Amino acid sequence: xxxxxxxxxxAQSTLSFGSxxxxxxxxxxxxxLSKTKNLESSIARSDKSASGTPEPQQILASxxxxxxxxxxxxxxxxAAEHQEPLSAEDKKxxxxxxxxxxxxxxxxxxxxxxxxxxxxxxxxxxxILRNFDLSSQYGPCIGIARIKRWRRANALNxxxxxxxxxxxxxxxxxKERAYIDYLLS
Numbered sequence: 001x002x003x004x005x006x007x008x009x010x011a012q013s014t015l016s017f018g019s020x021x022x023x024x025x026x027x028x029x030x031x032x033l034s035k036t037k038n039l040e041s042s043i044a045r046s047d048k049s050a051s052g053t054p055e056p057q058q059i060l061a062s063x064x065x066x067x068x069x070x071x072x073x074x075x076x077x078x079a080a081e082h083q084e085p086l087s088a089e090d091k092k093x094x095x096x097x098x099x100x101x102x103x104x105x106x107x108x109x110x111x112x113x114x115x116x117x118x119x120x121x122x123x124x125x126x127x128i129l130r131n132f133d134l135s136s137q138y139g140p141c142i143g144i145a146r147i148k149r150w151r152r153a154n155a156l157n158x159x160x161x162x163x164x165x166x167x168x169x170x171x172x173x174x175k176e177r178a179y180i181d182y183l184l185s
Contacts, residue, residue, distance in 0.1 A: 070143060070185045071177060078145035078176035089154060093166035101128070104163040125167045125174060132164045133178035141178040149178075 067075075086094075105128055109116075119127055133141045138153035138160050147168045153160040168174055175182075 068185055070181065073143070074145045074177045074181070077148050089162065089165060090169060093162050093169055096163060096166040101125075101163050101166060104128070104161065125171050128161075128164060128167050129174065130179050132161070133180055142181050142184060145176045146174075146178060147176070 102124065105124060108128075108131060116127075119130075122130070129146060132138070132146070132150070138158055139149060139156075141149055144152075147165070150160050150165050150168065
């Protein structure tokens, strides 16, 4: 243990940035447009209360919501991928039967130790695609069409399952975006 020093304790210097470098957020007040809207709504309320009978409110039919920007981008990617001529992998995938796809899924399930929860109502195709979405070995699944992701993984020699391509090419109800992409956007 070091010896104790006697005498005045050295004063530790403190950092001081001074009052000139103080950073504050600028306070923004309501704009004149919002003031006029508030004024108009208060006048309308006073007119309604004066007449005694409230005016019936119009109920507008809600228009179907427009697709998200990410959805549009993924749809364009998928459309571009589907318009290309069939490759050798595409022909092999289209030759796979439903039994081959079921056999592939049984092998995937056999390798799992835990049971899948909350997937009882999903179709076999959706289970296969969600499993592919969550397989990080094929690259990120956010912001890219599933078929484009499969082709990119194949081009990088990552050996993605041919059954996934078969589901993507044969499926009519197959969504182009990964399920997790829907959750995150």
